[in-house]
Amino acid sequence: MLPVEMTVNGERRRGVVDARRTLADFLREECALTGTHLGCEHGVCGACTVLLDGEAVRACLIFAVQAGGAAVTTIEGLGGPDGALSPVQDAFREEHGLQCGFCTPGFVVSVTALLQENPKPSETEIREALSGNLCRCTGYQGIIGAVKRAAEGR
Amino acid sequence: MTTSTAGRFVGQSVKRREDPRLLTGHGRYVDDVVLPGMLHCTFVRSDVARGRIIRVDTEAAAALDGVTAVLTAADLNPHAGNMQPTLLLTTPGAPLRPLADGDVRFVGEPIVLIVASSRYVAEDAADLVEVEIDSDPAVIDVEHALDDGVPIVHPELGTNLGAEMVFPISPELEAVLAGDNVVRRIFRQHRHTPVPMETRGVVVEYEPSVGELHAWMSTQNPHEAKQAMSRVTGVPAHLVRVEGHDVGGGFGQKFFTPREEMTVALAARRLGRTLKWIEDRRENLIASNHARADVAECTFALDGDGRLLGTYIDHIEDAGAFPVGATGGAGALVGLLFTGPYKCALASLRTRSVWTNTCGRGAYRGPWMFETVAREQMVDAAARAMGMDPLDWRRRNVIPTAELPYTLPTGLPLDMVSPSETLEQAAEIIGYDAFRSEQRRLFAEEGRLVGIGLGLYVEPSTGMMDPMGTETAVVRVNPNGQVTVALGTGAHGQGIETTMAQVVAEELGIDYEDVTIVQGDSAVTAYGRGTGGSGTAVIAGNSCRNACAVVRAKAIEIAAHLMEAAPDDLEIADAQIAVRGTPTRSVAWTEVARIAHLETARLPEGMEVGLEATATFKAPPFSWSNACHACTVEIDRATGVVSILRYVVSEDCGVMINPMIVEGQVAGGVVQGIGGTLYEHFVYDDDGNPLTTTFMDYLLPTTTEVPTIEYGHVETPSPTPGGHKGMGEGGAIGSPPAIFNAVADALALVGATIDRTPLTPDTILGAITTDA
Numbered sequence: 001m002l003p004v005e006m007t008v009n010g011e012r013r014r015g016v017v018d019a020r021r022t023l024a025d026f027l028r029e030e031c032a033l034t035g036t037h038l039g040c041e042h043g044v045c046g047a048c049t050v051l052l053d054g055e056a057v058r059a060c061l062i063f064a065v066q067a068g069g070a071a072v073t074t075i076e077g078l079g080g081p082d083g084a085l086s087p088v089q090d091a092f093r094e095e096h097g098l099q100c101g102f103c104t105p106g107f108v109v110s111v112t113a114l115l116q117e118n119p120k121p122s123e124t125e126i127r128e129a130l131s132g133n134l135c136r137c138t139g140y141q142g143i144i145g146a147v148k149r150a151a152e153g154r
Numbered sequence: 155m156t157t158s159t160a161g162r163f164v165g166q167s168v169k170r171r172e173d174p175r176l177l178t179g180h181g182r183y184v185d186d187v188v189l190p191g192m193l194h195c196t197f198v199r200s201d202v203a204r205g206r207i208i209r210v211d212t213e214a215a216a217a218l219d220g221v222t223a224v225l226t227a228a229d230l231n232p233h234a235g236n237m238q239p240t241l242l243l244t245t246p247g248a249p250l251r252p253l254a255d256g257d258v259r260f261v262g263e264p265i266v267l268i269v270a271s272s273r274y275v276a277e278d279a280a281d282l283v284e285v286e287i288d289s290d291p292a293v294i295d296v297e298h299a300l301d302d303g304v305p306i307v308h309p310e311l312g313t314n315l316g317a318e319m320v321f322p323i324s325p326e327l328e329a330v331l332a333g334d335n336v337v338r339r340i341f342r343q344h345r346h347t348p349v350p351m352e353t354r355g356v357v358v359e360y361e362p363s364v365g366e367l368h369a370w371m372s373t374q375n376p377h378e379a380k381q382a383m384s385r386v387t388g389v390p391a392h393l394v395r396v397e398g399h400d401v402g403g404g405f406g407q408k409f410f411t412p413r414e415e416m417t418v419a420l421a422a423r424r425l426g427r428t429l430k431w432i433e434d435r436r437e438n439l440i441a442s443n444h445a446r447a448d449v450a451e452c453t454f455a456l457d458g459d460g461r462l463l464g465t466y467i468d469h470i471e472d473a474g475a476f477p478v479g480a481t482g483g484a485g486a487l488v489g490l491l492f493t494g495p496y497k498c499a500l501a502s503l504r505t506r507s508v509w510t511n512t513c514g515r516g517a518y519r520g521p522w523m524f525e526t527v528a529r530e531q532m533v534d535a536a537a538r539a540m541g542m543d544p545l546d547w548r549r550r551n552v553i554p555t556a557e558l559p560y561t562l563p564t565g566l567p568l569d570m571v572s573p574s575e576t577l578e579q580a581a582e583i584i585g586y587d588a589f590r591s592e593q594r595r596l597f598a599e600e601g602r603l604v605g606i607g608l609g610l611y612v613e614p615s616t617g618m619m620d621p622m623g624t625e626t627a628v629v630r631v632n633p634n635g636q637v638t639v640a641l642g643t644g645a646h647g648q649g650i651e652t653t654m655a656q657v658v659a660e661e662l663g664i665d666y667e668d669v670t671i672v673q674g675d676s677a678v679t680a681y682g683r684g685t686g687g688s689g690t691a692v693i694a695g696n697s698c699r700n701a702c703a704v705v706r707a708k709a710i711e712i713a714a715h716l717m718e719a720a721p722d723d724l725e726i727a728d729a730q731i732a733v734r735g736t737p738t739r740s741v742a743w744t745e746v747a748r749i750a751h752l753e754t755a756r757l758p759e760g761m762e763v764g765l766e767a768t769a770t771f772k773a774p775p776f777s778w779s780n781a782c783h784a785c786t787v788e789i790d791r792a793t794g795v796v797s798i799l800r801y802v803v804s805e806d807c808g809v810m811i812n813p814m815i816v817e818g819q820v821a822g823g824v825v826q827g828i829g830g831t832l833y834e835h836f837v838y839d840d841d842g843n844p845l846t847t848t849f850m851d852y853l854l855p856t857t858t859e860v861p862t863i864e865y866g867h868v869e870t871p872s873p874t875p876g877g878h879k880g881m882g883e884g885g886a887i888g889s890p891p892a893i894f895n896a897v898a899d900a901l902a903l904v905g906a907t908i909d910r911t912p913l914t915p916d917t918i919l920g921a922i923t924t925d926a
């Protein structure tokens with residue numbers, strides 16, 4: 001068992017965990033932040049995407065101890081404290097970019113990272129940037145629309 | 155027949171009520187449920203498709219720290235009640251058991267259930283279980299599963315034939331099948347699987363002191379799950395409660411109650427402990443129900459002008475070993491619907507459902523959709539054989555709206571559909587004629603292979619069998635006027651909390667924000683059909699309407715009494731009950747609600763206190779919806795890769811409750827069809843070993859493969875009160891043949907043909923090399 005400490009959504013979190021405990025399980029179980037979802041646990045579907053020091057990573061492929069000292073942002077940390085939606089979250093709602101909602105946290109986090117890096121992506125850039133996230137409900141139509149809307153600041 | 159019927163809420167693209175919680179990470183899926191003392195489960199599964207279990211050694215696993223129980227068939231099976239996943243389908247189906255006992259029948263069959271303090275420990279323990287199996291030859295190829303000398307998947311049944319339906323060939327049909335223009339083709343559709351992004355899962359709490367079993371489950375159908383768990387565990391149904399809050403997709407896979415969920419419930423009951431099982435992705439791919447695996451020999455008899463005279467389809471569906479829901483079950487509809495939206499006087503069929511040593515078949519978005527796949531691919535083959543353009547063939551054969559109602563040659567009554575209109579609309583939007591010219595030019599001048607394909611279908615949504623056609627709504631007006639509606643549905647992405655609130659607000663004349671939908675909980679809703687089979691808009695929607703009618707009438711009666719007016723003169727609008735034409739004479743909806751509960755002396759004499767109603771809607775056997783899909787593709791001649799250039803859907807789901815949600819459902823279905831036709835393929839080797847057990851091997855479409863989908867809408871109201879029709883499945887029904895036909899159309903330029911999916915680059919290159 002190893003001690004670990006990190007900042008999650010601005011709050012300091014400490015724990016003592018197995019070396020093999022994934023960051024996703026640490027967030028979901030130790031931090032009770034269940035918005036980070038596990039869709040495949042082998043790094044393909046992207047549902048567990050979180051920001052690690054600002055960079056989008058797959059929380060199922062990182063051990064909690066590897067995130068020691070880092071700042072982690074999960075889906076719960078993106079909106080306002082009063083429940084207000086972030087511009088990306090709001091764009092997903094406006095464009096019907098989600099149905100069952102299971103893949104949605106990973107997409108919203110990935111899109112947030114994309115727009116920080118490239119505020120005005122072309123459609124091709126949007127499609128390439130999101131090709132590592134799987135959605136089974138929407139056919140991606142509303143998701144791509146949502147990224148365009150968020151980028152345009154509508 | 156085209157009308158527009160948007161109301162204040164119904165017909166509007168109201169933003170979804172579900173979204174804020176799901177977008178901020180505050181949904182509640184089954185894996186988010188954490189209970190005191192909860193233990194974690196995992197299964198040890200067979201890695202042999204067919205064989206005899208020689209030895210199961212659980213000693214080392216049981217000795218591991220943190221392990222509570224290691225359960226085998228001997229521990230659980232003798233205590234299991236009826237394991238049939240549903241009593242809805244009357245065929246008894248495969249002899250299902252909680253854990254494999256004596257033999258194994260597919261790779262992935264559960265043999266041991268581990269219960270431990272964490273999932274990590276449970277999986278460690280699973281690694282310590284030693285299972286020795288003597289392999290026997292397995293039945294993998296469904297087309298030879300009925301041959302003499304082939305092993306029997308279920309020895310208890312003595313045959314690999316699970317079900318069969320035969321319509322004898324009449325002398326009239328026999329005569330046309332011997333005519334001059336007979337086209338015969340065999341089409342094969344490969345095995346794929348629904349793949350909801352949330353795998354299956356269940357948390358079961360059994361409290362021995364009170365004898366209650368409470369389950370949280372990723373399910374489309376909490377009431378079915380409640381009944382199934384009661385049957386298996388022996389806990390009386392009134393002491394079983396099943397909740398499914400947010401459900402991360404299902405597409406049919408979560409409609410019935412699968413074996414693992416029943417087994418975990420049984421274990422919880424036996425151990426008196428709270429158990430959680432969350433399926434991992436490998437399990438979901440190898441052991442949650444598969445779908446599609448079909449083959450059919452199809453025959454069209456035509457006159458000299460290409461008019462369809464008669465059809466025959468000989469269909470086999472691969473049911474796997476333990477289908478979820480009796481046999482595969484879809485085959486009968488494949489046969490009955492084979493002629494679809496075309497005029498045809500004579501038809502006959504044989505469909506067989508056949509057991510194999512593979513993962514069981516189950517519902518997947520249009521479980522019988524092979525009727526459309528086989529027919530629409532046949533249409534293009536027949537048109538080509540007759541030297542006709544496939545669009546012209548369809549125009550000549552489609553049932554004209556003026557000839558409705560039309561009785562299909564199998565006896566099904568078709569009405570209130572618009573296949574002809576959607577065909578024309580799709581052809582117009584995609585620019586069919588212009589594409590044909592461009593196709594010839596591109597091929598002649600640049601050697602490029604582009605093609606266009608159509609998929610036209612009619613879908614008999616709603617239930618032909620009890621209880622699939624029935625839903626009950628409880629509409630309860632609170633003393634402050636706000637309304638809570640309870641439905642037996644199990645939403646998993648459809649936005650039912652939004653659409654049903656739109657219907658109720660419209661019917662009661664109150665604000666949408668003042669209506670809340672409660673669903674996904676067997677304890678607080680009336681027995682219902684769940685969510686599946688494209689049934690919610692028609693069935694749940696009209697149960698809401700029926701209950702609202704009772705509530706509205708009572709509210710008006712109260713208002714009439716208060717205002718000393720005649721009920722017939724009153725109407726409800728904007729939450730005011732007013733004398734028609736004299737809006738100043740009114741009483742507020744909230745005031746009526748308050749008086750109904752809190753000032754009951756002011757109610758009409760003898761009137762029951764309160765303001766609520768429970769009402770049921772029983773749908774007619776068929777509420778047909780229809781659509782036409784049209785797409786264009788380009789084939790890279792060097793690599794065999796298919797790219798979709800444009801994709802158009804013209805659909806008729808009657809009156810839309812929420813157009814945004816309708817288009818979202820269509821898009822999701824279409825992209826599943828794209829995945830299913832081009833990329834997704836669940837592969838077994840000859841011994842029944844699964845080869846596609848991760849998302850690196852089982853390929854789902856991503857943002858880089860899907861086109862922008864274009865929509866056209868035709869509105870032919872159904873004869874049910876709201877005029878709605880089912881539309882959840884259709885996107886996945888029309889798309890596979892549209893894509894197949896477009897690829898076949900492109901390949902025809904070089905004389906190449908295809909007869910099976912998936913249309914992988916290898917298949918395409920093979921076709922070009924072999925045929926061209």
